[in-house]
Amino acid sequence: MIKVSHLSKSFHNNLILDDLSVEIEKGDVVALIGSSGAGKSTFLRSLNCLEKANEGELDLDGFKVDFTRITNKQRLELRQQTAMVFQQFNLFTYRTAFENVKEGLKIVKKMSDSEANKIAREQLEQVGLSDRAHYYPKHLSGGQQQRVGIARALAMQPKLLLVDEPTSALDPELVEEVLQTIKRTAAGGQTMILVSHEMNFVYEVANKVLFLDKGKIIEEGTPNEVFNHPKSQRTKEFLQNYYRIKQTTADVMNLTSPA
């Protein structure tokens, strides 16, 4: 079980995360939704110490960390137990897809070359990129790069996978392949926290949805509860705006598509 308690962060006197607490069961897919600036990414990044939280604790399956007095050793340990998928992919430019996946296994997990090779091969196969193993990131499409990013994260066998807007930097045509990969990962039982603006996807893949606004969790429940029966006014507004934009797009597409 994973438990985040009383996580807070402020920056230049702006409260970005306001006393957030979340409980996550093994195999849960927790989705964070909310408008930009609500603190979704900051929440994820704080869990991985890429941002320094001012307060809060994390219990990761018995491995306990207090963010106010986290030691260097704990930070490394925490990062080894979690893994992150980034909005901008953040692949290592000068390493091939294969080397990207292998990097953490060799350097952090200190695996033997053959062991690391085996896992890297398997992970690339999982995301359907065996034939692109020896390509450098700049020769891969955005969708392929993100799938390598997912393979790199999964290779570390994280107890918790942190996925930060995995499709926001992608061409619309490439979104689907990445969503499918994440869906498969979720179906495989990987515990994860997902930040996404793809509401349909969130609805399908998550079993718990948190709606964040101004650093606070203001709605929490199953996808059905949050999307179809939102309690708070703010959630309703957010969802209405989202669907209105979707509807407008659909209208435009109907207008322009040949009859």
Place this chain on the structure above:
Amino acid sequence: MGKIFDINAVFTSIPSLLRVLPVSLEITFISMIVGLVFGLIFAVIRIKKIPVLSQIIIVFISFIRGTPMIVQLYLTYNGIPLLLKFINAQYGTSYNINAVPAMLFVLVTFAFNESAYNSETIRAALQSVNKGQIEAAESLGMTYFQVLKRVILREALVVAIPPLGNALIGLLKGTSLAFVAGVIEMTAQGKIISGSTFRFFEVYLALAIIYWVLTIIIEQILRLLEKKLSIPDPGQQNRTRGRLFSFTRSDI
């Protein structure tokens, strides 16, 4: 006097100039290597903003950049003996000032100089590395030194090679100042030869040609290094690997 310009004197002086080429190269490469190591250390100290050390380095770099090389050479040339004298007087030791090889003054000065300039180049290159990749490496659980070694340096190297190459070429030519500390390198040798043959222009022309050729060689090596460090095109990866020093037709 015979001919106004004696082309033969150009050619005949080349071998005797080349006899001291190793001295020039020794100064160049030792100073560059020391300068790279300390340049990197200084750069990391400044990026990590380590108190006291960071401020000392800022003043040191400012001093090196703000004073002429030749003055720095005079300072070490006259300063190290003073320091030895002081140590002898203070601790009753008896280091022999005359036993200190002239080369040491030169190496110390050049190495300090390179460290200062290189540290600025390296600092800029390290800071140019995309932050996302650093975060990705950190999120895998790498320590700072692993991130530095595995991600930052690799990336920074590509950025730093052209300006560091410039520094190397500047250094090679700068070695001609070593004569003020009594080291006989190529330029000093040129002075000596021309002093006895009176073919000043011819000897200095030969000297210029040698420096120029050396610079061209360094430029070519750097060009190959840059090519080696760049990302190969898809499908070419196996062919370009491991042939830093082999030429193909297109290189020539």
